[in-house]
Amino acid sequence: MNLAQMDQSTPLPDSSPMVNVAVFAGLIVVTLAVVYFVNSRSTSSDYFAAGSAFSGPQNGVALAGDFLSAASFLGIAGAIAVHGYDGFLYSIGFLVAWLVNLLLIAERLRNTGRFTMGDVLSFRMRRRPVRAASAVSTLMITCFYMIAQMAGAGGLVALLLDVRSEWGQALVIAVVGLVMVLYVLIGGMKGTTWVQIIKGALLLLSVTMITLFLLGKFGFSFSALLEQAAANNPLGSDIFAPGAKYGEDAVSKLDFVSLSLALVLGVAGLPHVLMRFYTVPSSREARRSVVWAIWLMSLFYLCTLVIGYGAAALVGSEKIANAPSGENSAAPLLAYEVGGTFLLGAVSAVAFATILAVVAGLTLTASASFAHDLYANVFKSNDAGPEAEVRVARRTAMVLGAVSVLGGILVSGQNIAFLVGLAFAFAASANLSTLVYTMFWRRFNTTGTLWGMYSGLGSCLLLVLFSPVVSGEPDSMIPGVDFALFPLNNPGIVAIPLSFVCGFIGTFLERSPEDDDRQAEMEVRSLTGVGAHSG
Amino acid sequence: MxxxxxxxxxxxxxxxxxxxxxxxxxxxxxxxxxxxxxPDFTVIQRSEEFTRLRRRVRWFVFPMTILFLAWYIGYVLLAAYAHDFMAEPVVGKVNVGLLLGVLQFVTTVVITTIYVRFANRRIDPYADEIRQNVEDTEQ
Incomplete structure (x- = not known):
């Protein structure tokens, strides 16, 4: 953190930190109360899948709430305000990606599995190695994602609560960790889903309001808004064309293509998104929930486009870039500009709720995978009862809370969008290839599954380790040394095809195909819903 | 064993x-x-009703997936390598890039709608029929 920069007077008015503290406290009290009253702790199905009792539209709002993280809301609006069009490219990738879920994954996953991604992947394979692999992949991806969100929380409160000391930020991260563990422990999946629904609704309402206010200021002429934005951005009219951020040379262009691939293919492999499909009673409701999510997110991302350029127009790109949390402050600063303390309070509440809710969803997913895949099916070879599973999941949630608080404090100040992009690359390369193969390719077997998952995870890890992210550049994690053999920041363009190829080769290394009966059962079940769990 | x-x-x-x-x-x-x-899933899997359902699903979702991925990747490549084309103004400050970007949104919701209509009419009734048959023989 640059202290000289942070000593500058806060761009927000003096009274707002108190308002924001009150809003945050109120939000925590209200959501905890909701979580307490809807809680369901009786069975493992209640705890991990909310008894599959949510409707499609409810789960659609929750999906949007789960998916639109702080990186989406604050990060994209800020990126558009400062870099222009290149920020918009993120939102397109995030949105189009949902078609993979709609067409290929959601319904079949709902019909075949019960609590976790491992249920589907191990359905017709040798159970223990495949469960172990999917738990490893789930834990790695969710931890990356979670630490990114926690790091974002630190920067955000610096702006909204005017907490500037490192200790103060660490304390806030710890409070976030504590509250989210409470959500998960008290409410299980049902409570967490309601938090997502509240947060998703708040988020959509506030972005729609800001967008309407904004367009109103420009007489509902988007073109006039754009003109003003160009006038207030040092890049001028270049912010309407791609290339401001990723256009310098061949490497950065390729890096952009790699990131885009990871975004569009990553969503269908994100374990916390996949787990949401188990909270509805049938595959048809799972389909409806994706449709709702797609419509809501289209609205949301179109609004962030207006908000991003609007922030450039009304606040000015230089003021945003110099604010305490940089690009991430574009949306809050704009809210204050168009709606005063009231709208700022609303946006702060939404941003804070976003971090809490997303992190709670991730914690639940990771702990479910640990308890259900690793503990019950690998360590205990299926001897653990459902009560033991829930107990283990609860303890894991507490451990994960502690890990993510520590991780969040350590990486505080790292670029959130980068960490999230990395989680997407991991998800796309470790999970998507195996999910698609296991659902649609009869010959696919255990060896292929393991090759696909571990090659994706391993190549991602190695490529990131030897990328400019870790060393060789002034803003790398280890700036002094240079062992960056791989030029791209995002490994997607190599790792994703590699995992598809390795899954294919691995399949043919094992001579005998897997159990034909199980394959038949899986295929019939995934397409027709025969025998699917309904509660 | x-x-x-x-x-x-x-x-x-x-x-x-x-x-x-x-x-x-x-x-x-x-x-x-x-x-x-x-239920004997192998028999169901080989039945004519089921193979027809499977063919129908695959004939829709695979080409559609290839279509939207190709359109998305084409757009990404244009954004990465054809800056001048994307900066071409169309109306006022709105240029080709913005229009194509918004068009990605439009195609996404259009594909969603088409798929839902297709699934409601051409998949769900047949899937229900197979499931009903299985559940009837089970009892």
Whole structure:
């Protein structure tokens, strides 16, 4: 953190930190109360899948709430305000990606599995190695994602609560960790889903309001808004064309293509998104929930486009870039500009709720995978009862809370969008290839599954380790040394095809195909819903 | 399977159905139902109704996936390598890049709508029929 920069007077008015503290406290009290009253702790199905009792539209709002993280809301609006069009490219990738879920994954996953991604992947394979692999992949991806969100929380409160000391930020991260563990422990999946629904609704309402206010200021002429934005951005009219951020040379262009691939293919492999499909009673409701999510997110991302350029127009790109949390402050600063303390309070509440809710969803997913895949099916070879599973999941949630608080404090100040992009690359390369193969390719077997998952995870890890992210550049994690053999920041363009190829080769290394009966059962079940769990 | 004493029938059937339902034995309603008369999935898989359903699903989702991925990747490549084309103004400050970007949104919701209509009319009734048949013979 640059202290000289942070000593500058806060761009927000003096009274707002108190308002924001009150809003945050109120939000925590209200959501905890909701979580307490809807809680369901009786069975493992209640705890991990909310008894599959949510409707499609409810789960659609929750999906949007789960998916639109702080990186989406604050990060994209800020990126558009400062870099222009290149920020918009993120939102397109995030949105189009949902078609993979709609067409290929959601319904079949709902019909075949019960609590976790491992249920589907191990359905017709040798159970223990495949469960172990999917738990490893789930834990790695969710931890990356979670630490990114926690790091974002630190920067955000610096702006909204005017907490500037490192200790103060660490304390806030710890409070976030504590509250989210409470959500998960008290409410299980049902409570967490309601938090997502509240947060998703708040988020959509506030972005729609800001967008309407904004367009109103420009007489509902988007073109006039754009003109003003160009006038207030040092890049001028270049912010309407791609290339401001990723256009310098061949490497950065390729890096952009790699990131885009990871975004569009990553969503269908994100374990916390996949787990949401188990909270509805049938595959048809799972389909409806994706449709709702797609419509809501289209609205949301179109609004962030207006908000991003609007922030450039009304606040000015230089003021945003110099604010305490940089690009991430574009949306809050704009809210204050168009709606005063009231709208700022609303946006702060939404941003804070976003971090809490997303992190709670991730914690639940990771702990479910640990308890259900690793503990019950690998360590205990299926001897653990459902009560033991829930107990283990609860303890894991507490451990994960502690890990993510520590991780969040350590990486505080790292670029959130980068960490999230990395989680997407991991998800796309470790999970998507195996999910698609296991659902649609009869010959696919255990060896292929393991090759696909571990090659994706391993190549991602190695490529990131030897990328400019870790060393060789002034803003790398280890700036002094240079062992960056791989030029791209995002490994997607190599790792994703590699995992598809390795899954294919691995399949043919094992001579005998897997159990034909199980394959038949899986295929019939995934397409027709025969025998699917309904509660 | 070289166990000296064969496991009781119930346990063996739990083993065969594997990890999904049987691991929750006592609390799960479907586990008891399935252990009595599990449907023969291989027969269903080979039946004409099911192969027709599967063909129908695949003929829709695979080409559609290829289509939207190609359109998205084409757009990304234009954004990465054809800056001048994307900066071409169309109306006022709105240029080709912005229009193509918004068009990605439009195609996404259009594909969603088409798929839902297709699934409602051409998949769900047939899937329901197969499921109904299985559940009837089970009882």
């Amino acid at each position: 070289t166990n000296a004493t064969p496991p009781p029938l119930r346990a063996r059937s739990a083993e065969r159905t594997g990890n999904a339902p049987a691991s929750f034995g006592g609390i799960d309603k479907s586990a008891t139902r399935r252990s009595t008369a599990a």
